[in-house]
Amino acid sequence: MARNFSNTRGFVVAAASSGVGKTTVASAICRILRDRGYVIQPFKTGPDFIDPTYLTLAAGRECGNLDGHPCPDLMPYLYAEGCGSHRIGSEADIAVVEGVMGLYDGLGAEGLYSTAWLARTLDLPVVLLVSARAVAASVAAVVKGFASLEPLAPQITGVIANQASGPEHAELIGEAVSKFAGIPLIGWLPAIPGDGFSSRHLGLVPALERVGTEETIERCARELASRLDVGALLEMARLPSGRYEAPEIETAPAKPDGSPVRVSVASDDAFGFHYRENWSLLERQGAEVSMTSPLRDDAPPEDTDLLILPGGYPEVFSGQLSGNAKYMEWIRDFSRRGFIYAECGGMLYLARGMEYEGVTRGMVGLIDADVKMTKELRHFGYVEAAAVRDNLLFKSGDSLRAHEFHYSKLVGEAPAAFSVRKSSGKGEAWTDGFVMMEGRGLATYLHINFYSCPGNSARMLSLAAGGRG
Numbered sequence: 121m122a123r124n125f126s127n128t129r130g131f132v133v134a135a136a137s138s139g140v141g142k143t144t145v146a147s148a149i150c151r152i153l154r155d156r157g158y159v160i161q162p163f164k165t166g167p168d169f170i171d172p173t174y175l176t177l178a179a180g181r182e183c184g185n186l187d188g189h190p191c192p193d194l195m196p197y198l199y200a201e202g203c204g205s206h207r208i209g210s211e212a213d214i215a216v217v218e219g220v221m222g223l224y225d226g227l228g229a230e231g232l233y234s235t236a237w238l239a240r241t242l243d244l245p246v247v248l249l250v251s252a253r254a255v256a257a258s259v260a261a262v263v264k265g266f267a268s269l270e271p272l273a274p275q276i277t278g279v280i281a282n283q284a285s286g287p288e289h290a291e292l293i294g295e296a297v298s299k300f301a302g303i304p305l306i307g308w309l310p311a312i313p314g315d316g317f318s319s320r321h322l323g324l325v326p327a328l329e330r331v332g333t334e335e336t337i338e339r340c341a342r343e344l345a346s347r348l349d350v351g352a353l354l355e356m357a358r359l360p361s362g363r364y365e366a367p368e369i370e371t372a373p374a375k376p377d378g379s380p381v382r383v384s385v386a387s388d389d390a391f392g393f394h395y396r397e398n399w400s401l402l403e404r405q406g407a408e409v410s411m412t413s414p415l416r417d418d419a420p421p422e423d424t425d426l427l428i429l430p431g432g433y434p435e436v437f438s439g440q441l442s443g444n445a446k447y448m449e450w451i452r453d454f455s456r457r458g459f460i461y462a463e464c465g466g467m468l469y470l471a472r473g474m475e476y477e478g479v480t481r482g483m484v485g486l487i488d489a490d491v492k493m494t495k496e497l498r499h500f501g502y503v504e505a506a507a508v509r510d511n512l513l514f515k516s517g518d519s520l521r522a523h524e525f526h527y528s529k530l531v532g533e534a535p536a537a538f539s540v541r542k543s544s545g546k547g548e549a550w551t552d553g554f555v556m557m558e559g560r561g562l563a564t565y566l567h568i569n570f571y572s573c574p575g576n577s578a579r580m581l582s583l584a585a586g587g588r589g
Contacts, residue, residue, distance in 0.1 A: 125199075125361070125362070126203050127203075127211060128199075128203035128211060129214055129359055130203075130216070130217060130360060131216065131247055131353070131358075132217040132219055132238070132245070132246045132247065133145060133146040133149065133219060133247050133249060133280075134219035134239070134248055134249065136248070136262055137222045137251075138222065140250065141251075144282075145309070145344065146162070147178035148340040148341040148345075151340075152341050152348065154179055154180055155341070158214050160212060160214055160216055161179070161216070162176065162181065163183060163217040163218070164220070165218065165220040166233065167189070167523040167567060167569075168185070169185075169393035169395075172396065173392070175218060177337060184202035184397060186202075186242075187233070187569060188232070188237060190522065190569040190572035192241075193363075195241050195242060196360065196363065196365070197365060197366050199215065199242055200364075202397075214354070215244075217238070219246075220235055222235075223246070224266075236269075236273065237272075239274035240272075240274050243360055243362050245358060247279070247353070248280070248303075249282055250263065251282055252290070253311075256293055256296070257292065257293070259297060260297045263297050263301040278304055278306040281307075290305070294308075307347050307353075309343055310343065367574055368574070369578075370574055371404075372405050372579075373585050380407055381408070381426060381581045381585045382410070382424055383402055383407045383409045383581075384410055384412045384424040384427050384428070385399060386412055386427075387413065387430075388414065390434045391414065391431070391469075393431030393463070393465060393567065394463065394567070395569040397571055401574060401577060402581065405574070407426075414429075415437060415440050417447060418446045424458060426581070427458060427461075428460075429465075429467070430466055431464030431466060431567060433465060434469045434474065435528070438479075439479075442482055442483065448484045452486070455556070458560070459512060459583060460486070460556070460562075461512055461561070461563075462564070463565075463568070467554070467563035467565065468528060468530075470556075471489050471490060472489060472532065473490045474491040475490065476493055486556055486557070486563075487530065487532075487533060487563060489531055490530070490531050491529075491530060491531075493528050497526075498526055498529060499526070500524060501523070501524065501525075501544075502521070503521070503523065504520075504542075507520075508539050508551070510555075510559065511537050511562045512579075512583060513577070520576075522569075523566070523567045524567065525567070535551045535552050536554070536555065537552060537553025537554060537564060552565050560583070
């Protein structure tokens with residue numbers, strides 16, 4: 121029998137397609153509710169690491185990722201953990217979950233791990249964002265279709281129209297949606313000059329990298345607040361329910377002197393693409409986690425045992441990274457005694473050199489290969505992988521689920537850590553990742569959610585503590 125697993129009510133902000141303004145509207149809603157005194161917990165559906173920077177800024181609380189592909193059974197647990205259900209005195213009042221792509225877009229024709237899948241899994245209502253540009257009553261057909269796609273449809277309880285031309289246009293849309301789809305229009309936004317968040321590749325520019333983000337969020341919140349039935353929105357929010365399963369979290373041993381493994385995570389404009397839950401999991405497993413900046417710091421803390429370099433946009437900041445010779449020299453020295461785990465952009469930083477916009481700059485040099493940026497997107501999407509040799513996280517033969525997204529390739533040393541193929545089963549398998557430093561280093565294009573493999577992250581900490589994997 122279904123039961124409530126969190127005391128935080130929530131709802132999902134979804135859309136008919138990408139590019140309709142989900143992040144703008146979800147961020148505005150977070151700010152509106154926050155300004156009214158509510159503690160807001162934002163989430164982003166899927167493996168998006170950029171939109172959460174906007175939601176975090178808008179809500180004033182770290183945005184979590186709810187990505188069903190790596191750990192489908194843990195969505196209720198991660199929702200509850202993110203909302204603070206297990207932390208006394210810090211529980212959120214309302215959760216705002218931003219969707220990904222279109223409502224039903226996920227893996228395969230049935231949209232596995234899509235926004236609709238997540239809404240059904242958590243049993244949360246959906247507020248559907250639709251574009252009002254160049255349409256009026258036709259919006260009702262869109263809403264009705266999205267609300268009745270059985271057996272995949274979640275419960276759509278409200279509609280917000282974006283880029284309406286004015287009150288009369290919005291009123292017409294609301295009348296049509298209510299009459300033909302039976303769902304109320306609870307808000308609308310006009311086209312706001314200058315409200316767009318800048319894009320790079322297939323995503324937004326991270327919030328803190330973009331000048332004026334705070335002012336843009338405030339402006340959009342003001343515009344939406346005057347046209348949003350906040351009372352109706354809050355009334356729609358409900359407690360999640362469904363099957364709740366907590367993971368078994370294996371703790372790692374302390375170091376021989378009894379102190380915890382000290383983990384330094386790169387976190388700045390160049391490195392910020394990661395599952396944010398990973399660091400809290402490492403702490404629960406006994407590690408002490410701190411942040412460091414390869415752009416600004418001379419070096420991580422001297423007592424670092426494990427350096428983690430997440431993904432990001434190192435190519436955009438390659439001049440600054442290359443210019444911080446002290447930090448790179450520290451990494452080279454650290455590689456002779458410590459442990460390093462790098463994902464995607466972090467891996468590129470460890471290469472010999474990086475070419476970007478016609479300029480090649482020297483990088484750390486732990487990987488005997490050079491970075492070439494590509495115009496085409498390479499290996500985008502959910503993947504299944506198997507370790508083909510023992511490494512810092514996995515033993516040979518271990519399988520995992522992950523995500524890739526990059527416009528680059530490495531030319532030189534051949535990757536030899538994982539055999540990878542798309543989760544859709546289409547296309548040829550490829551080899552990925554580098555095992556370095558006599559097994560103490562691992563660099564890969566794969567973005568890995570440690571909650572999908574807590575025993576493996578404990579293995580990494582155990583190795584860093586001086587134990588055996």
